[in-house]
Structure formats: C-alpha cells, structure tokens
Amino acid sequence: MRPLNVNIEGIIEESPSTRTFVFDHCFEAAEPGQFVMVWARGVDEVPMGLSSRNSITVQKVGEATSKLFELKIGDSFGLRGPYGHGFTLPSPGEKVLIVAGGVGVAPLAPYAEACQASGAEVRTILGARSASELVFKERFSEAGLLDITTDDGTEGTKGFVTMILEGLDASEYGKIAVCGPEPMMAAVFNVLKGKGEVERAEFSLHRYFKCAIGVCGACCLDPYGLRVCKDGPVFSGEQLLDSEFGKYTRDASGRRVKI
Amino acid sequence: MYSLTGLELKNPTILAAGVLGTTGASLRRVALEGGAGAVVSKSIGPEPKKGHPNPSMIKLDCGFLNAMGLPNPSYSEFKGELEIARTAAAVPVVASIFGGSAEEFAEVAEGLLPGKPDAFELNVSCPHAEGYGAAVGSNPCLVEAITARVKEVSDLPVWVKLTPNVSDITAIGKAAEAGGADAVVAINTVKGMAIDIESGYPILGNRSGGLSGPAVKPVAVKCVYDLYAALEVPVIGVGGVSTWEDAVEMIMAGASAVQVGSAVYERLDVFSEISAGIETFLGRKGYGDVKDIIGLAHERV
Numbered sequence: 001m002r003p004l005n006v007n008i009e010g011i012i013e014e015s016p017s018t019r020t021f022v023f024d025h026c027f028e029a030a031e032p033g034q035f036v037m038v039w040a041r042g043v044d045e046v047p048m049g050l051s052s053r054n055s056i057t058v059q060k061v062g063e064a065t066s067k068l069f070e071l072k073i074g075d076s077f078g079l080r081g082p083y084g085h086g087f088t089l090p091s092p093g094e095k096v097l098i099v100a101g102g103v104g105v106a107p108l109a110p111y112a113e114a115c116q117a118s119g120a121e122v123r124t125i126l127g128a129r130s131a132s133e134l135v136f137k138e139r140f141s142e143a144g145l146l147d148i149t150t151d152d153g154t155e156g157t158k159g160f161v162t163m164i165l166e167g168l169d170a171s172e173y174g175k176i177a178v179c180g181p182e183p184m185m186a187a188v189f190n191v192l193k194g195k196g197e198v199e200r201a202e203f204s205l206h207r208y209f210k211c212a213i214g215v216c217g218a219c220c221l222d223p224y225g226l227r228v229c230k231d232g233p234v235f236s237g238e239q240l241l242d243s244e245f246g247k248y249t250r251d252a253s254g255r256r257v258k259i
Numbered sequence: 260m261y262s263l264t265g266l267e268l269k270n271p272t273i274l275a276a277g278v279l280g281t282t283g284a285s286l287r288r289v290a291l292e293g294g295a296g297a298v299v300s301k302s303i304g305p306e307p308k309k310g311h312p313n314p315s316m317i318k319l320d321c322g323f324l325n326a327m328g329l330p331n332p333s334y335s336e337f338k339g340e341l342e343i344a345r346t347a348a349a350v351p352v353v354a355s356i357f358g359g360s361a362e363e364f365a366e367v368a369e370g371l372l373p374g375k376p377d378a379f380e381l382n383v384s385c386p387h388a389e390g391y392g393a394a395v396g397s398n399p400c401l402v403e404a405i406t407a408r409v410k411e412v413s414d415l416p417v418w419v420k421l422t423p424n425v426s427d428i429t430a431i432g433k434a435a436e437a438g439g440a441d442a443v444v445a446i447n448t449v450k451g452m453a454i455d456i457e458s459g460y461p462i463l464g465n466r467s468g469g470l471s472g473p474a475v476k477p478v479a480v481k482c483v484y485d486l487y488a489a490l491e492v493p494v495i496g497v498g499g500v501s502t503w504e505d506a507v508e509m510i511m512a513g514a515s516a517v518q519v520g521s522a523v524y525e526r527l528d529v530f531s532e533i534s535a536g537i538e539t540f541l542g543r544k545g546y547g548d549v550k551d552i553i554g555l556a557h558e559r560v
Contacts, residue, residue, distance in 0.1 A: 001318060005457035037314070041460045045313035078455060078462075080317070210327060211316035215524050217279035217301065218330070225279070225288030252309035254281045254301070254332040 003039045003078030008071055014135045015128075018103060019069065020057045025079070027053050032111035033086025033177075033204055033234045037212045039078030040067035047209045047229070049107030049179070050082060057135065059103040083212055084233050087111045087177045087202050092119030094174035098140070099161050099188050101127045101180025107204055108179050109136040112143035115175075123147070123173075125164045127184065131155035162187045176201035177234075182259050186246025189237060198237035205233050205245065208252050218254065221245065261296060261549065263493060263516050264416040264441040266351040266377055268296035270534035271549055272506065275497050275520030276302055276355035276380060276420065277327065283343025289523070290348035294531025297351040299518065300341065302382040304357050304391070305367055307333045311387070312464035317453065322472025322499070323521045324451050326387040326465035329357060334370035341374030351377035353418065359390045361401070361408035368409045378415050381405060381440075383431075384422035384447030386469040393422040393447070399434035406438025418495060420444040421482070423475075428482050429489035436490050444495040444518065445482045449475050472521045475499045480512045487513020487554050501529065503536020510537075513554040 010022035027036070030050050038056060039045040044064035051057035060069050071077065086107070090096050096115045100108045105126065115122045122144030128134045131154035140146045147164045148156025157163055161184065170176065170192060178188050178201060185203050192198035207219040207228040214230030221228060222244040226235070235245075248256045261268040272295055279285045280301040289295050310330030317324055331337065334356075344352045354376035358364040368379055383402050385392025395401045402419065409417050419435035421428055423446040432443045448469025453462045461467065479498025486494045496514025500506050501522035509517050522529045537549065546552055 002453065002462060003314070003317070003455060005455070039314060041455070041458050043312070044464065076457065078314075078458075080314075210310070210313060210330070211325070213316065213318060213524055215278055215323070215521060216316060216325075216327060217281040217285045220279070220282045220285040220288075222282065222284045225282065225285035227279075227285075250281075250332075253307040253330050255307055255336055 001080055003080050005076050006079050007076045008073050011073060014057060015133045017133070018057060018059045018135055020051060020055050021068065021071070022055045025054060027082050030082040031086030032114050033107045034082035034084050035233055036079050036081030036083070037209070038064070038068070039080070040064040041078060043067045045078070047212060049204065050110065051106040052110050057103065057106040080212065084229055085231070087234050088175060089118055090115050090120035090175045093121070095121045095172055096123070096175045096177065097168070097170065097173040098122065098124040099165060099176070099178045099180070100124060101161055101184040102133065103135065104180030104204070105136045108177060109139040111177055112140055116143040125149065125161045127161035127180070160184065160187065162191050165191050170195045170197040178202065179204040182206070182246060182249070186259070189240065189246060192237065201237040202234050203237065203240060203245070205235060207249055261516070264378065264418065266297065266416060268516065269350050270294070270296035270530070271516040271537065272296050272530040272533050273495065273516055273518045274298040274530070275518035276300065276382065278520040278523055280355070283340035286344035286352060287348045289527065289530070290350045293523070293527045293529065294534065295350060296516070296530070296534065297353060298344065298348060299353040299355050299380050300337070301331055302329055302355040302357045302385065303331045303334050303337045303367060303371065304329060305333065305363050307331070307336065314462055314464055317462055318524070319453065322470050322474035323524070324453055324463065324468050324470055325448070326463045326468030328465060329385060329388045329391060334367045338371050338374030341371060341376055345375055353378045353380050355380040355382050357382040357385065357391050359395070361405045364405045365408045365412045369412050372413060376415065378418060379409055379413070380418040380420055380444060381409060382420055384420050386422060386424055386448055386450045387465050387467060393424055396422050396431065397425045399430050402431055403434040403438040406435050406440050410439040416441040418442045418444050420447055422447045423478055423482050424450050429485050432486045432490050436492050440492055442493040442495055442515070443486060443490065444497055445486055446475070446479045446498045449478055471498065473499050473501065476505060480508060483509060483514050484512040484556065488557060500533070501525065503533045503540060506533050506537055507540055507552065510549060510552055511555040513557065515553055
C-alpha cells in the first residue's frame with residue numbers, strides 16, 4: 001500500500017519525552033500489537049505500535065520522531081499498515097499478565113482494554129525510569145490491577161518490573177504479554193524461564209525495518225530467520241528460546257550490534 | 260537435481276538477490292522452508308553501507324517499488340553469514356557482490372572466498388545507487404572488465420545480473436559473455452517512481468527506485484528472449500515470476516532457470532509451489548525435462 005495521509009486531530013503530552021498523536025483515520029480491524037510505518041516526510045519512516053485504533057504514542061529518540069514532535073494539530077504525516085501479528089487475545093475468564101516498560105506501553109494499553117472487553121481478568125506491571133515517565137497509568141488501572149515500579153523509586157516499588165514478577169505465581173496467568181526495551185524484556189524472559197512459564201509468554205520485538213512487509217530480510221532473527229515485521233513483531237517465548245533476542249540486534253547495514 | 264553452470268540445483272527456482280538475503284539464517288530458511296533450488300545473497304560490497312532512508316519499499320497495485328540503496332555489512336562481516344547459510348541450506352549459495360570498479364569487485368569476491376560461496380552474481384544493475392550497479396552496468400566495456408577481473412580471482416562460476424534500463428540489453432549481455440561470464444541474469448528492477456499526491460513528496464526516501472513484481476514480467480520475458488537469441492551462455496530469468504505459469508513462460512523465452520524475489524511477499528514456499536507446478540506441467544505435456552522447453556518460443560515461428 002501507498003502511505004495513507006492522516007491529519008493530526010489531537011496531541012497529548014504523556015511524559016516529558018513522549019507524546020500521543022491522535023489522527024483522523026481509524027484502523028478498525030487492527031489487533032493490539034500490530035504496527036504501522038510512520039512516515040515523517042522528507043526524513044524517514046519508522047515502525048510504531050498503535051496505541052489505539054487512531055493513535056500512535058511516540059518517544060522522541062531520533063530524526064523521524066523529532067520531526068513528528070515539530071508537527072501541530074492539523075498537520076499531516078504518512079502511515080502504512082497495520083502490519084504483522086499482534087498479541088493473542090484471552091478467553092473470557094482467563095487471567096492475563098501484562099508487563100510494560102517505557103514506551104512499550106503503546107501496544108499493551110489497547111491490549112489490556114481488549115482483554116478486559118473480552119471478559120478476561122487483567123493485571124499489569126508497569127515500569128519506567130521515574131514517575132514522570134509512566135505512561136498510560138489510567139488506562140491500565142481502568143483495565144484491571146496495576147503494579148508500578150520506577151528505577152528511582154519516585155512512584156511505586158523502587159526497582160525493575162522483574163521485582164514484582166518474581167513474587168507472582170506466573171502459572172495462574174493464561175496469557176502473559178510483554179513489551180519494553182529489550183534488556184527489560186530479556187530480564188522478564190529469564191525470570192519466566194526460571195518459573196518454567198516462558199514458552200507461552202508473548203514478547204513484542206523491535207528491530208531495524210526497511211520494507212516492513214516481509215520481503216527485504218533486514219529484520220530477520222537468528223537462528224531461524226523469522227522476520228520481525230511479518231512473522232512478528234509479537235513472538236512466543238518458545239520462538240525466542242536460544243535466539244539472538246536479548247543478545248544482539250542488527251544496524252541498518254546488517255552488522256550485529258550487542259544489546 | 261538440476262545442473263546450471265556447474266552447480267547442482269535442487270530445482271530450477273532460485274531466490275533473487277536483495278530478498279531475504281541479509282543473514283545466513285534467512286537464506287537457510289528460504290532453502291529449507293521455502294524450497295528454493297539455490298539462494299542468492301543480498302549484494303555485498305567493500306564497506307558497510309546503511310542504504311537509503313525509508314520508505315525503502317512499498318507495494319503498489321501493479322508490483323513493488325524499492326530503493327534499498329545496497330545496505331550491507333561489508334564482505335568481512337558477511338563471510339560468516341555465508342558460512343551459516345552453507346552449513347545447513349543444502350543448496351548452492353550464490354554471493355551477490357557489487358563495487359564501483361573492477362578492482363573493488365575483485366576485492367569483495369576474494370574477501371568472500373573464505374565463506375565458501377558456490378558462485379558469484381555480479382550486481383551491475385541496481386538502478387538507484389550512485390556510482391554502483393547500473394552506473395557501471397550500462398557501460399559494456401566496464402561490464403566486460405569487471406567480469407574478467409572476478410573470473411581472474413576465483414574459479415567459481417560467475418553470473419552477471421543485467422539492468423533493463425539500457426537501450427540494448429544484449430550489448431551488455433555480450434560484454435559479460437566476452438568477459439567470461441558463465442551465465443547472465445535478467446532483469447534487475449525497472450526504474451520507477453511514486454509520488455504522494457497529498458503532500459507532493461516522492462514516497463521513496465531515495466525519491467525514485469526500481470519496479471519489480473507482476474508489472475515487469477513482460478519486460479523481463481522480452482529481455483530474456485533477446486538475450487537467449489544473442490548469447491551462448493545460459494540466461495537466468497527474473498522479474499515478476501510468482502507462479503509456475505510465469506516460470507514456464509520465462510523458460511520458454513529462453514531462461515535456463517528462474518529467480519523469484521518480490522513474490523515471497525505472498526508466501527515463503529513459493530519456490531516449492533513453482534517447482535512442483537513446473538514438474539506437473541512437463542508431465543502433462545509429455546516433456547522429459549525442463550531443458551526440453553528452454554527457448555521453445557524461438558522455435559515457434
């Protein structure tokens with residue numbers, strides 16, 4: 001598809017470095033965890049999880065996101081998608097554990113809401129560096145139980161999401177959904193592995209994308225060559241066992257870079 | 260087994276360069292799970308290259324438009340990926356290479372030899388990389404010199420991939436043959452462009468790029484047809500092949516084998532599907548072998 005032209009209808013300051021851009025196109029059929037390619041015209045195009053059917057939530061980290069931060073209500077940008085596979089929805093009555101870190105909240109907030117709507121019982125562990133960086137606290141608490149951790153202890157438990165996770169009986173949860181910076185996800189992966197529950201947990205991965213439609217091969221994971229853009233971006237823990245996940249990624253040229 | 264330029268292919272379908280070929284694991288997956296008879300890597304050059312900014316590929320109604328910009332980790336980093344591909348792929352692994360001069364091509368080829376590629380494919384045809392690809396591949400003298408230089412540094416079969424963005428592709432094909440090419444591969448993408456009318460911006464980060472997919476198949480069939488008539492060496496057909504019917508058409512135009520690229524968008528096992536379809540067709544029509552229909556259209560006058 002050619003990029004859709006979307007107009008910005010609202011901009012919400014979520015944290016000092018994170019904004020939600022609400023746009024005038026609704027991806028009715030999007031599954032939580034699917035992503036869109038966001039085109040900051042004249043600069044670059046980058047993948048982002050949808051934070052709702054008509055919004056993206058962006059952390060200012062590079063050229064493309066800086067360009068987006070210059071945009072105002074009424075301005076437009078390009079969007080392709082939604083692409084890839086999202087998180088698996090629970091059955092009614094099933095218990096769901098969500099582990100979200102930093103801007104990894106973007107695809108997990110709509111997932112929490114979809115789980116609640118389907119009659120599941122939701123518990124979220126939300127982590128950030130400090131209180132001001134906690135995003136979507138209200139959305140998660142409205143969807144179910146919420147535990148908060150901050151690295152500096154300015155809100156909730158001081159430390160990492162894994163501190164709460166270690167104290168939980170993970171076997172109670174039919175679905176476990178994880179998204180956040182890769183070192184955080186790798187730590188969650190290891191805790192769940194220790195509990196013997198990692199195979200069915202789901203992790204949303206980030207890799208450098210070029211085509212975003214499963215053709216070019218820039219985002220393939222070792223050792224099985226799974227494409228993050230098309231076979232993912234959400235993978236089961238089983239698919240990630242003994243993989244590059246948590247160890248290395250690749251830059252735009254294809255060179256390995258340590259996580 | 261299917262013999263081509265001394266390589267033993269599992270079947271006559273080959274993964275085209277630039278598609279799912281950045282890592283060894285990905286190449287292996289296309290061979291094992293996709294059923295490709297051989298695989299060609301992403302084009303590898305002398306230095307790491309990030310490629311063009313995104314968008315670098317979009318799907319159009321008629322095909323795909325891309326301008327990747329030859330992203331690659333350089334030969335010194337890629338030889339390890341070649342080894343990974345070769346250890347388990349169980350099919351020939353062809354290294355696609357590029358450079359700005361005959362010397363650079365030779366440097367990359369020699370640098371990849373420790374990774375034990377089964378053959379080299381010379382990219383003298385990428386339409387959107389300044390100083391590389393078609394910039395050298397539209398000059399017959401350069402194509403001959405590059406081919407000859409790579410033949411000098413290794414004994415491996417050398418395929419030369421040609422650009423259709425020239426007035427006479429057979430002149431370039433003859434130059435490759437004169438340089439000692441073991442086969443030519445036709446075609447690389449056709450120059451193209453798309454513009455976002457809401458903003459006026461060209462969509463690709465590089466502004467323009469190359470068209471592949473169904474739209475270019477008739478262009479590829481004609482190029483293969485002309486090259487088959489003009490050359491002694493085998494022609495490998497590529498451009499818009501996504502079904503066994505496309506493959507048979509390309510073979511009847513004169514292709515000894517077909518490469519498949521963009522069509523992996525639909526399904527990875529497109530290779531198994533095409534090769535099974537070719538077999539069924541040959542059986543139904545009473546042909547003994549693929550070789551019986553190579554260039555068949557040239558006999559129908």
